Amino acid sequence: MNIYRSTRGWLAGLVAAFLWLLTEIGLQVIRRVFEDQVNRAVNDDSFLAIFASRQLTLFGPRPLQWARHDGWILAALVLSVVVAIVIVGLITALAARGAAPGSSVFPLFLSTWFSTVIASSLAAAIYSRVVNREIYDVEHSFGAQQVLDSLKTGALHGLQFGIFVALVTAVAWLIIRPRPAAAPLVPSAPSNPYGARSGDQYASPASSRPDDAPVVDEPTRPIEGDQPR
Numbered sequence: 001m002n003i004y005r006s007t008r009g010w011l012a013g014l015v016a017a018f019l020w021l022l023t024e025i026g027l028q029v030i031r032r033v034f035e036d037q038v039n040r041a042v043n044d045d046s047f048l049a050i051f052a053s054r055q056l057t058l059f060g061p062r063p064l065q066w067a068r069h070d071g072w073i074l075a076a077l078v079l080s081v082v083v084a085i086v087i088v089g090l091i092t093a094l095a096a097r098g099a100a101p102g103s104s105v106f107p108l109f110l111s112t113w114f115s116t117v118i119a120s121s122l123a124a125a126i127y128s129r130v131v132n133r134e135i136y137d138v139e140h141s142f143g144a145q146q147v148l149d150s151l152k153t154g155a156l157h158g159l160q161f162g163i164f165v166a167l168v169t170a171v172a173w174l175i176i177r178p179r180p181a182a183a184p185l186v187p188s189a190p191s192n193p194y195g196a197r198s199g200d201q202y203a204s205p206a207s208s209r210p211d212d213a214p215v216v217d218e219p220t221r222p223i224e225g226d227q228p229r
Contacts (some may be wrong), residue, residue, distance in 0.1 A: 011176050013093025016112050016169040017085045020119065023165055024058055024081075029156035031057045058120055058157050059127055076130035083126065084119035092169060101178045109170040117149025117155050124154030 059077060067074035095111035128150040 007097075008176060008178055009093045009095075009097030009099075011226075012088035012096035012108065012112075012169060012173045015166060015172045015176075016092035017089035019117060019165045019168055020088045020162075021081065023161055027057050027161065028059070028063070029183070031061055035061065035131035058124055058154060060131065063127075072130050076127050080123035080127040084123040086167070087119040087122065088112070088115045091118070096173060097190070099177075105170040105173050108173055109166045112169045113159075113162050116165050117158035120158030120162065121154035123150045124157065125150040128153075177190060195208075 020034065026154045063073070063077050067077050092108070092115055095108045099105070099108060101198070125147055
């Protein structure tokens, strides 16, 4: 096991993908609740009208109503959502897996936010291509200008609302991420009864003997030359 990788990265990816889907559903509900106010403000060309009609929702005001009457729009809606969920979940999971246990969650926050920008851009491009052809009867909807406009709108949408997904995912990762492993206990060196310092384990007992230890006089043996004849 690599101690510099987290084994629960897939949980962070699952949380981020679910939060992205929940955010898009919530924005659609908000758009539907305030639909009358938005429609009245469209003629004024106000910032609220532009924001609510273009940037608040990624799939238009009524994607489900259009999908019920056109199979191509339903397929495009499902494909867009699946592609976005896979991108958000995969990038977030890889970022969480590469984070060492106990490290900062800021890289995960940036990775999740960046994944929502990419996912929203691709989802908007896929969905708007079919809507332009089926609803608005726009010819050559594969044109570069339509694709660029969809990518820009989706990227701006992800940049504005993906920060909430990234923030909640980072907080959730703080809770569910694995904790760093405790350092192994190193056995201590055996104590020296003579009070020797570390590194003096090979010191002789006489050199490491405390000052107050009793001194024992060793008996002296006579030298052979001094023995009486």
